[in-house]
Amino acid sequence: xxxxxxxxxxxxxxxxxxxxxxxxxxxxxxxxxxxxxxxxxxxxxxxxxxxxxxxxxxxxxxxxxxxxxxxxxxxxxxxxxxxxxxxxxxxxxxxxxxxxxxxxxxxxxxxxxxxxxxxxxxxxxxxxxxxxxxxxxxxxxxxxxxxxxxxxxxxxxxxxxxxxxxxxxxxxxxxxxxxxxxxxxxxxxxxxxxxxxxxxxxxxxxxxxxxxxxxxxxxxxxxxxxxxxxxxxxxxxxxxxxxxxxxxxxxxxxxxxxxxxxxxxxxxxxxxxxxxxxxxxxxxxxxxxxxxxxxxxxxxxxx
Amino acid sequence: xxxxxxxxxxxxxxxxxxxxxxxxxxxxxxxxxxxxxxxxxxxxxxxxxxxxxxxxxxxxxxxxxxxxxxxxxxxxxxxxxxxxxxxxxxxxxxxxxxxxxxxxxxxxxxxxxxxxxxxxxxxxxxxxxxxxxxxxxxxxxxxxxxxxxxxxxxxxxxxxxxxxxxxxxxxxxxxxxxxxxxxxxxxxxxxxxxxxxxxxxxxxxxxxxxxxxxxxxxxxxxxxxxxxxxxxxxxxxxxxxxxxxxxxxxxxxxxxxxxxxxxxxxxxxxxxxxxxxxxxxxxxxxxxxxxxxxxxxxxxxxx
Numbered sequence: 001x002x003x004x005x006x007x008x009x010x011x012x013x014x015x016x017x018x019x020x021x022x023x024x025x026x027x028x029x030x031x032x033x034x035x036x037x038x039x040x041x042x043x044x045x046x047x048x049x050x051x052x053x054x055x056x057x058x059x060x061x062x063x064x065x066x067x068x069x070x071x072x073x074x075x076x077x078x079x080x081x082x083x084x085x086x087x088x089x090x091x092x093x094x095x096x097x098x099x100x101x102x103x104x105x106x107x108x109x110x111x112x113x114x115x116x117x118x119x120x121x122x123x124x125x126x127x128x129x130x131x132x133x134x135x136x137x138x139x140x141x142x143x144x145x146x147x148x149x150x151x152x153x154x155x156x157x158x159x160x161x162x163x164x165x166x167x168x169x170x171x172x173x174x175x176x177x178x179x180x181x182x183x184x185x186x187x188x189x190x191x192x193x194x195x196x197x198x199x200x201x202x203x204x205x206x207x208x209x210x211x212x213x214x215x216x217x218x219x220x221x222x223x224x225x226x227x228x229x230x231x232x233x234x235x236x237x238x239x240x241x242x243x244x245x246x247x248x249x250x251x252x253x254x255x256x257x258x259x260x261x262x263x264x265x266x267x268x269x270x271x272x273x274x275x276x277x278x279x280x281x282x283x284x285x286x287x288x289x290x291x292x293x294x295x296x297x298x299x300x301x302x303x
Numbered sequence: 304x305x306x307x308x309x310x311x312x313x314x315x316x317x318x319x320x321x322x323x324x325x326x327x328x329x330x331x332x333x334x335x336x337x338x339x340x341x342x343x344x345x346x347x348x349x350x351x352x353x354x355x356x357x358x359x360x361x362x363x364x365x366x367x368x369x370x371x372x373x374x375x376x377x378x379x380x381x382x383x384x385x386x387x388x389x390x391x392x393x394x395x396x397x398x399x400x401x402x403x404x405x406x407x408x409x410x411x412x413x414x415x416x417x418x419x420x421x422x423x424x425x426x427x428x429x430x431x432x433x434x435x436x437x438x439x440x441x442x443x444x445x446x447x448x449x450x451x452x453x454x455x456x457x458x459x460x461x462x463x464x465x466x467x468x469x470x471x472x473x474x475x476x477x478x479x480x481x482x483x484x485x486x487x488x489x490x491x492x493x494x495x496x497x498x499x500x501x502x503x504x505x506x507x508x509x510x511x512x513x514x515x516x517x518x519x520x521x522x523x524x525x526x527x528x529x530x531x532x533x534x535x536x537x538x539x540x541x542x543x544x545x546x547x548x549x550x551x552x553x554x555x556x557x558x559x560x561x562x563x564x565x566x567x568x569x570x571x572x573x574x575x576x577x578x579x580x581x582x583x584x585x586x587x588x589x590x591x592x593x594x595x596x597x598x599x600x601x602x603x604x605x606x
Contacts, residue, residue: 032605081479176384179520200503201517212594214504214515217482241605251597256604278606285599291515292595294554296588301559302335302544303581 001039001063004269005075005089006225008082016269017049019072020115020139023226026273027233027260028113029056030281031241036106038062038125040098042069052274061103069094082221083198102128111240113232114138114159119152126158135245137161137236138190139228145171157189161206161250163232165196178203179210192250194235196228204254207247213254216262216288223268227261230273234260259284304342304366307572308378308392309528311385319572320352322375323418323442326529329576330536330563331416332359333584334544339409341365341428343401345372355577364406372397385524386501405431414543416535417441417462422455429461438548440464440539441493442531448474460492464553466535468499481506482513495553497538499531507557510550516557519565519591526571530564533576537563562587 002019006012021039029035036059041050045065054060075089098121108131114122116139126136138159144152145168156162162185170176173184182193182205192206201214235250235257242249259281266272305322309315324342332338339362344353348368357363378392401424411434417425419442429439441462447455448471459465465488473479476487485496485508495509504517538553538560545552562584569575 030606177522179522197503200500201515210520210594211597212504212517212520213597214517217513217515219480219482238604248598252599252603255597255599278604281606282604285604289597289599291513292597294514294516294558294592294595295551296555296592300555301541301581301585301588303333303584 001041001045002072002074003044004225005073006223006268007077007088008223009078009080011222011268013268017052018074018225018269020117020226020229022053022270023229023264023273024113024115024233024236025053025058026056026270027230027257027264027276028237028240029053029058030234030276030278031237033110033237033240034059035237035240036060036062036103036109038100038102038106040064040066040069040072040094040100042066042071042094045071052270056274059103059105062101062106064098064101066094076225078224082224085224100125100128107131108134110134111236111245112136113236114155115229115232116141116144119144119148119155122155123151126155135160135239137163137232139163139232140168142168142171153188156185159190160245161192161194162190163194163196163228163235165198165228169193169195179205192247194254196231202231202254202258204247204250206250209247211247211251211254213258213288214292216258216284216291218262218265221265224265225269226264226273230264231257231261233257255285255288256281259288304344304348305375305377306347307528308376309526309571310380310391311526312381312383314525314571316571320349320355321377321528321572323420323529323532325356325573326532326567326576327416327418327536327539328356328361329359329573330533330560330567330579331540331543332356332361333537333579333581334540336540336543337362338540338543339363339365339406339412341403341405341409343367343369343372343375343397343403345369345374345397348374355573359577362406362408365404365409367404369397379528381527385527388527403428403431410434411437413437414539414548415439416539417458418532418535419444419447422447422451422458425458426454429458438463438542440466440535440542442466442535443471445471445474456491459488462493463548464495464497465493466497466499466531466538468501468531472496472498482508495550497557499534505534505557505561507550507553509553512550514550514554514557516561516591517595519561519587519594521565521568524568527568528572529567529576533567534560534564536560558588558591559584562591 004018070093072095073091136159169181173181175181204211235253238253238256307321373396375398376394439462472484476484478484507514541556541559
């Protein structure tokens with residue numbers, strides 16, 4: 001959980017609610033199941049910001065407030081293409097010594113998202129989980145891949161699904177071809193691999209099958225922050241309410257995640273994702289279907 | 304129609320059959336309809352190469368053989384990513400003074416592809432068409448957009464569909480956003496706009512709707528030459544056998560075109576596209592559907 005200062009070519013904000021855990025929880029909380037959050041905040045964290053989460057039914061018992069500590073702070077500037085960004089400032093603050101404590105009530109969760117953090121911290125959280133049939137989804141990034149590969153490999157070996165971008169998949173495997181990269185990642189542990197390609201959509205690999213979905217086209221991207229996190233949160237939230245978790249339902253979950261990401265970027269910070277309700281969600285999923293599905297039957301082709 | 308010399312990081316060929324018209328005709332000829340070709344060749348053009356086309360039922364009455372002339376020659380080298388290439392040599396030869404003569408039997412064609420050439424030459428061909436309800440598909444490229452904009456605009460105003468890549472759409476309109484670029488191109492004339500994004504697939508805009516399809520994933524790209532041309536040929540060939548031409552059938556046609564492009568890149572030159580038959584085509588279209596379609600009904604979401 002974080003406070004973010006964000007600049008885009010059009011607007012600038014100084015200190016708004018952010019952080020991977022915040023976006024993940026907000027997206028995941030939109031579905032019909034219990035949703036719990038494990039994170040760390042400082043004394044400066046506003047009660048009203050925590051209420052934004054708990055008001056949506058998110059159990060924040062796992063959010064540790066460090067006395068005298070300061071909340072993680074990130075500041076970045078998006079370039080004209082809204083696709084690339086420069087990090088201006090990162091203050092780890094309370095995140096520096098974060099040792100996640102998963103409340104007992106959360107330990108046997110059916111679906112768990114391990115957010116993008118130092119793999120040693122990710123491992124601490126994973127080690128507290130007790131549900132042998134639980135489904136775990138991992139996020140990571142190039143920095144951990146380049147500098148903490150050994151411990152990251154241990155974490156990767158334990159999870160069911162990894163969700164990373166194309167550049168990260170290439171760094172992790174040394175393969176330029178994404179199908180080949182996915183194959184190598186399967187061999188490292190995860191049965192399912194999602195490779196995100198930003199504006200070009202995302203791909204799912206697993207059970208010897210592939211699924212490719214575009215990004216939902218947005219007229220005006222306002223703030224890309226949190227898109228990947230709400231993708232993961234929406235994906236996990238959907239899976240937690242699915243009857244089964246298999247390639248077919250993960251396909252659907254990937255679409256749901258993409259739709260959450262598309263909402264997120266339409267407003268600054270968590271504003272858009274906070275406001276998503278069942279109707280807007282359902283509508284955009286059906287629009288997504290129109291965008292990608294095509295009719296085909298035995299008579300379509302005359303050769 | 305051309306002879307190509309092609310280098311990839313893996314292989315090199317000196318002089319093989321190529322050219323946009325060749326790839327377009329080969330792909331378009333795979334469907335249940337008459338297919339005619341208008342182009343120009345030199346005296347050096349091998350009878351056996353022309354037979355590759357006529358043996359597939361392509362009417363080559365519109366292919367002019369220039370006495371003492373030499374066939375268009377192109378030579379290029381693909382880089383390691385197989386996505387970018389350097390042109391090493393271009394010899395226009397008989398193409399320099401090409402004045403297309405559309406045989407009377409072709410003039411009222413239902414579907415016409417205007418291949419990528421000088422827009423003044425494209426206009427000469429267009430002006431010979433007599434079918435007011437005919438459907439015309441235009442290809443072009445950055446060079447014509449930058450240097451022959453006025454005449455190109457005249458051509459664009461006359462066609463029903465334009466098929467260009469994302470960079471070209473941006474050059475043509477000055478818009479970075481592809482939906483906005485498509486909107487501007489609609490205003491120039493074409494009711495339907497296809498924007499190709501190479502390995503990231505293609506988008507169709509028209510009738511206020513959007514369709515997005517991925518590129519069919521290929522394990523090993525052998526030679527990307529002709530991918531865009533066989534895309535256009537497959538697309539047009541499919542439309543010529545469709546009961547109606549509308550957004551829904553152009554969606555299907557875009558998928559068929561993508562599948563043709565995917566075959567083309569699996570072998571050098573026209574080798575793969577020549578060999579495509581109904582069974583392999585149908586199989587890959589169904590695989591394409593698996594790749595992009597997902598199930599969804601009223602009960603999928605529990606909020």
